[in-house]
Amino acid sequence: MHLLILEFINNMKIFLQNLFLKKSALSGFVFLCGLLFLSVFIPFISPYEQDIYGAVHFETAGQPPSFSHWFGTDTAGRDMLTITIRAGFYSLKVAFGVVFFSVLIGVPIGMFAGVASKRIDEIIMRITDGFLAFPPLILPIAITAALGPSLNNVIIGISISWFPWYVRIARSQALIISSLDYVSISRSMGAGKLHVIKTHILPNSVSPILTQATIDAGYAILTAAGISFIGLGAQHPDVEWGLLITQSRAQFINHWWEVFFPGIFILLTVASFNIIGDELRNTTNEKRLNSG
Amino acid sequence: MFRYFINRLVLMVLIMLIVSSVTFFIVRWLPGDPVSLWVGDHPTKDQLEVARENLGFNKPVYKQYLSFLKNICTLDLGISLRTRQPVMLELSNRFSSTFELVLFSMLIAFLIGFPMGLISALKINTLYDYFIRGLGYIGLSLPVFWLGMILQLIFFGVLHWLPLQGRYAGFSFLDTQLTFNSGFLLIDSFFSGEWSLFFDGLKHIILPALTMSLGVLGVVLRTTRSAMMDTMNEPFFKTYRSYGFKHGEIIRKSAYKNTLVPVSTVIGLSFGLMLGGTFLVESIFDWPGLGQFSVLSILTSDFPAIIGVTLLYTATYVIINFLIDIFYALVDPRIHQ
Numbered sequence: 001m002h003l004l005i006l007e008f009i010n011n012m013k014i015f016l017q018n019l020f021l022k023k024s025a026l027s028g029f030v031f032l033c034g035l036l037f038l039s040v041f042i043p044f045i046s047p048y049e050q051d052i053y054g055a056v057h058f059e060t061a062g063q064p065p066s067f068s069h070w071f072g073t074d075t076a077g078r079d080m081l082t083i084t085i086r087a088g089f090y091s092l093k094v095a096f097g098v099v100f101f102s103v104l105i106g107v108p109i110g111m112f113a114g115v116a117s118k119r120i121d122e123i124i125m126r127i128t129d130g131f132l133a134f135p136p137l138i139l140p141i142a143i144t145a146a147l148g149p150s151l152n153n154v155i156i157g158i159s160i161s162w163f164p165w166y167v168r169i170a171r172s173q174a175l176i177i178s179s180l181d182y183v184s185i186s187r188s189m190g191a192g193k194l195h196v197i198k199t200h201i202l203p204n205s206v207s208p209i210l211t212q213a214t215i216d217a218g219y220a221i222l223t224a225a226g227i228s229f230i231g232l233g234a235q236h237p238d239v240e241w242g243l244l245i246t247q248s249r250a251q252f253i254n255h256w257w258e259v260f261f262p263g264i265f266i267l268l269t270v271a272s273f274n275i276i277g278d279e280l281r282n283t284t285n286e287k288r289l290n291s292g
Numbered sequence: 293m294f295r296y297f298i299n300r301l302v303l304m305v306l307i308m309l310i311v312s313s314v315t316f317f318i319v320r321w322l323p324g325d326p327v328s329l330w331v332g333d334h335p336t337k338d339q340l341e342v343a344r345e346n347l348g349f350n351k352p353v354y355k356q357y358l359s360f361l362k363n364i365c366t367l368d369l370g371i372s373l374r375t376r377q378p379v380m381l382e383l384s385n386r387f388s389s390t391f392e393l394v395l396f397s398m399l400i401a402f403l404i405g406f407p408m409g410l411i412s413a414l415k416i417n418t419l420y421d422y423f424i425r426g427l428g429y430i431g432l433s434l435p436v437f438w439l440g441m442i443l444q445l446i447f448f449g450v451l452h453w454l455p456l457q458g459r460y461a462g463f464s465f466l467d468t469q470l471t472f473n474s475g476f477l478l479i480d481s482f483f484s485g486e487w488s489l490f491f492d493g494l495k496h497i498i499l500p501a502l503t504m505s506l507g508v509l510g511v512v513l514r515t516t517r518s519a520m521m522d523t524m525n526e527p528f529f530k531t532y533r534s535y536g537f538k539h540g541e542i543i544r545k546s547a548y549k550n551t552l553v554p555v556s557t558v559i560g561l562s563f564g565l566m567l568g569g570t571f572l573v574e575s576i577f578d579w580p581g582l583g584q585f586s587v588l589s590i591l592t593s594d595f596p597a598i599i600g601v602t603l604l605y606t607a608t609y610v611i612i613n614f615l616i617d618i619f620y621a622l623v624d625p626r627i628h629q
Binding site: 130135139245252259268 | 311318439445
């Protein structure tokens with residue numbers, strides 16, 4: 001087991017080294033870290049920390065951006081800067097939650113399918129095909145509606161809809177790696193399936209899964225914002241970007257700042273995840289090309 | 293070739309079956325009693341019982357499932373509990389308006405994205421290329437509902453150029469009789485010669501179509517660019533180069549064909565993505581399409597409607613992918629063999 005952890009740490013080191021070689025990926029990484037830091041500590045920094053918990057100040061309602069309220073205020077008089085930053089915390093929670101659960105469910109099933117007998121593999125793959133044939137967004141919305149509207153249920157809903165992608169990646173990785181010579185030699189010397197998964201397949205699957213997970217983290221935020229937008233996601237005193245935008249729908253033609261800033265933050269966050277994921281894919285492809 | 297089509301056909305039916313079954317059981321798990329939707333507010337116990345009996349919700353789930361499968365085979369999707377219209381009728385009324393919107397935005401995305409991607413591959417690592425790549429990232433990362441609202445803000449709120457929402461200015465055209473009826477407003481009004489309606493419809497479709505196209509535009513841009521770059525590394529391209537042909541000339545006359553296969557794949561996939569993703573755009577622009585219908589159905593646990601919508605989406609998606617496979621065979625004869 002400790003070998004596995006060492007391998008993982010080594011992979012992470014290469015991952016971070018590669019990442020910082022590219023300026024664009026670095027700036028995305030810095031943005032995400034900054035957002036995480038600020039959104040966690042915003043209650044201690046902002047003078048309007050009560051707004052995070054749903055305070056109402058009608059005397060300051062609907063003000064455009066100014067020195068005291070950089071992003072303006074919403075219809076309840078909350079400081080948009082404070083709640084927009086705070087909403088980042090919930091969006092990052094969705095991103096990590098969705099990726100965590102999808103990987104946790106998808107990867108073991110996929111690897112099992114890759115080393116299992118042909119019939120079991122076939123059954124698992126047809127079931128995942130069924131999941132993937134659903135129109136996107138409809139399945140997460142239906143599951144969230146079934147569980148009841150809340151941000152945690154959005155995480156569950158998206159994870160259930162997306163884990164089949166990880167089944168596919170893990171399975172194809174398992175198939176590729178178990179066809180390599182050293183793996184068949186190790187099997188001929190009596191290595192069991194579990195051993196092959198643990199020592200050969202898993203360590204070699206880290207980088208494609210990590211790449212997919214990074215990109216998906218961004219899309220999870222986008223999807224969750226959409227679900228919150230129709231009212232099934234985060235609920236009022238909580239703040240979430242999609243929810244903030246939908247709360248301002250009635251007056252956004254006159255109050256552009258209430259809609260503009262949360263959207264810009266969604267855009268920047270999702271783009272950061274996308275850019276990092278792309279760089280990751282490029283570096284792993286280069287590595288493969290150089291070695292092969 | 294024939295066996296290939298049969299295989300694909302069987303697979304299509306299988307996927308539809310899985311999707312409808314999964315939907316059937318998820319829907320049974322939704323909170324809220326569908327019967328209460330049917331009987332309205334403040335029902336008596338007897339009314340509930342009678343309705344449950346009539347709608348068949350009192351039978352065990354596996355029996356409901358069997359009769360559901362039987363109905364599906366005869367294309368009977370039941371009656372919507374919310375609108376009390378046959379689901380089939382509701383869907384056919386709304387499908388054309390959503391399809392029109394998706395087609396229009398697909399057209400925008402392709403007409404802009406494809407040439408831009410080709411040029412971007414030619415001018416790699418120039419300022420233009422960086423701009424295109426940036427645009428690609430923005431297209432992929434933008435929340436559509438936000439983009440829609442910002443466009444409304446600019447073109448309706450500030451510039452007053454385009455209408456805020458809707459499919460056409462309803463009251464002005466109450467008396468307009470169309471001689472051509474396909475359900476696609478733009479085509480119908482065009483062939484009926486109702487020019488004012490045609491231009492009104494065009495004005496109304498621009499903003500929602502633009503909103504939806506940007507996401508696909510990003511995908512088309514990136515795919516075209518990377519496919520073109522791969523093609524430029526191929527021996528045939530280098531041979532042409534060594535004969536002294538210019539890059540642009542080779543691409544215009546021959547090399548662009550190599551990018552059509554990946555680009556058409558992407559377009560097919562995003563078609564499904566768009567169809568499923570219309571509801572956010574439809575709710576912002578008040579577009580009378582499938583997206584709104586499906587979300588309302590889910591929110592009110594209108595069982596037959598949810599299943600109908602999902603089946604329709606999936607069928608469209610599967611059929612489009614099927615058509616694209618045929619298109620491959622036409623574009624690239626190697627796949628044909």
